[in-house]
Amino acid sequence: MNSAKHPIQAVQRTLDIVDVLREQREARVTDIADELDLSKGTIHCHLATLEQNGYVVKNGQRYALGLQFLDLAHHAKNRVDIYDITQAEVDALAAESGEMALFTVEEHGEGVCLYKAEGEDAVQTELYVGYRNGLYHTAVGKALLAFMPEERREEIIEETEFEQITPNTITDPDELREQLAEIRERGIAYNHEETIQGLVGVGAPIRDQDGTLYGAVSLIGPVSRMEDERLTEELPQLIRRAVNIIEVNITSL
Amino acid sequence: MNSAKHPIQAVQRTLDIVDVLREQREARVTDIADELDLSKGTIHCHLATLEQNGYVVKNGQRYALGLQFLDLAHHAKNRVDIYDITQAEVDALAAESGEMALFTVEEHGEGVCLYKAEGEDAVQTELYVGYRNGLYHTAVGKALLAFMPEERREEIIEETEFEQITPNTITDPDELREQLAEIRERGIAYNHEETIQGLVGVGAPIRDQDGTLYGAVSLIGPVSRMEDERLTEELPQLIRRAVNIIEVNITSL
DNA sequence: AGCGTTCGTTTAACACACCCAAACATTTAA
DNA sequence: TTAAATGTTTGGGTGTGTTAAACGAACGCT
Structure with missing residues (x-):
């Protein structure tokens, strides 16, 4: 049973991770896992997916929001x-x-x-x-x-x-x-x-x-x-x- | 087996949907379903999840990127x-x-x-x-x-x-x-x-x-x-x- | 140096969440 | 009013995301 009341779990998790990165500017896998009460492996997979798409960058162990969001922001604004x-x-x-x-x-x-x-x-x-x-x-x-x-x-x-x-x-x-x-x-x-x-x-x-x-x-x-x-x-x-x-x-x- | 080579499918789909909206400025459920070769129901669930989080807005049948991305862009820039x-x-x-x-x-x-x-x-x-x-x-x-x-x-x-x-x-x-x-x-x-x-x-x-x-x-x-x-x-x-x-x-x- | 700690990453297996097809509801067109 | 096309909801089966645990790498410490 999926509907507005039942968001797609995996996607919601990704958005939660993005939200953590928004507030923290930089975070490590463990930090996010603790914050959201999820396993490290899960966070890792989500971050990998986001990184592949340019929405997240990592220097060393630290992950942060990627500049791909600037592009989306531009298009959202020009709407x-x-x-x-x-x-x-x-x-x-x-x-x-x-x-x-x-x-x-x-x-x-x-x-x-x-x-x-x-x-x-x-x-x-x-x-x-x-x-x-x-x-x-x-x-x-x-x-x-x-x-x-x-x-x-x-x-x-x-x-x-x-x-x-x-x-x-x-x-x-x-x-x-x-x-x-x-x-x-x-x-x-x-x-x-x-x-x-x-x-x-x-x-x-x-x-x-x-x-x-x-x-x-x-x-x-x-x-x-x-x-x-x-x-x-x-x-x-x-x-x-x-x-x-x-x-x-x-x-x- | 999950890794960078196997991104999370559901998340990847959502990102694909966002990408379609980026290019089209406005799209309907059916348009996106045709474009990505997925069922309408699937697209609907993804869009609902995105909308709940402010990343998508819909007027009538048309979906578009939400202004929540401006906020993310700001934080990405200030990094x-x-x-x-x-x-x-x-x-x-x-x-x-x-x-x-x-x-x-x-x-x-x-x-x-x-x-x-x-x-x-x-x-x-x-x-x-x-x-x-x-x-x-x-x-x-x-x-x-x-x-x-x-x-x-x-x-x-x-x-x-x-x-x-x-x-x-x-x-x-x-x-x-x-x-x-x-x-x-x-x-x-x-x-x-x-x-x-x-x-x-x-x-x-x-x-x-x-x-x-x-x-x-x-x-x-x-x-x-x-x-x-x-x-x-x-x-x-x-x-x-x-x-x-x-x-x-x-x-x- | 060598040990211990603390990370990120990988692995395999199970539970269940996502996707689909089809039915339903709703709008648009004729 | 009917018909066509759309968005939405449903339930069931399968493939997928999650987890815990093991692994590997990078530190910092004495």
């Missing part, structure tokens, strides 16, 4: 049609504002950063291309939630485990729903130190004429620079302009 | 210690020269592009981060070959299948060995339209004091701009400076 167009505009946003600019899409109910550009004064964060975030506590996330089909939104909110990351993080589904309604009216979403203390974000969704949601862009920076009319006027204006250019270009795809 | 340092210098190279600048490392006997930066007049190529190239026909590739341990070099040359990509491509192992000796003396490697007609490259290796090879950087541009003393003096000078800065920084790791 998103608007990637190229958006990249240029996010660069522009970063340059104009001096802050860090991000392009994020939704996948499996989470936000995935697809591109980031650093302006001159950009904050340094651990955020990287591929980083996954809960949608409920970021500017892009709320922008995405606000403008996706209601059905999908409720599905995601239902499955979300709200976590109090900072004092400002929204942990009540109904409070979130209220904010999302406001965002739909305003067209702009904010993150008031809900993810990291001292960090504020402004974001907006990217949609085509039919209202189909493609992703969202945002600017993030320190609370000291993100206040008053810069936060309520200047930056939203920059973002609106960028989103507009992207949306115009969607039609010509 | 290369000098990535951060090099990135900044490659950016500088691109800005100073106006051409396209690349950072490449060797893996499994091939060159893998880890970072690219586009100068103002940069040529547009299909080359992307993660792109794999034969070492024998690129500037970075020859720079890597020239300065790696002789044993490894011969091992790679032995396994290489030389292909006449352009009229200028080197297809004779001994001719390659001669060029590599010159490159070792000069410290600079060239690609004279050996990969793409009209495209010229200049590259140099990155090494530490012990002579350990870390990777190589290069500038590539149209033959019309890559001639005379710009090719023999100006660009090599830029590259030497960049490499030097990187090499100095290696010590402080």
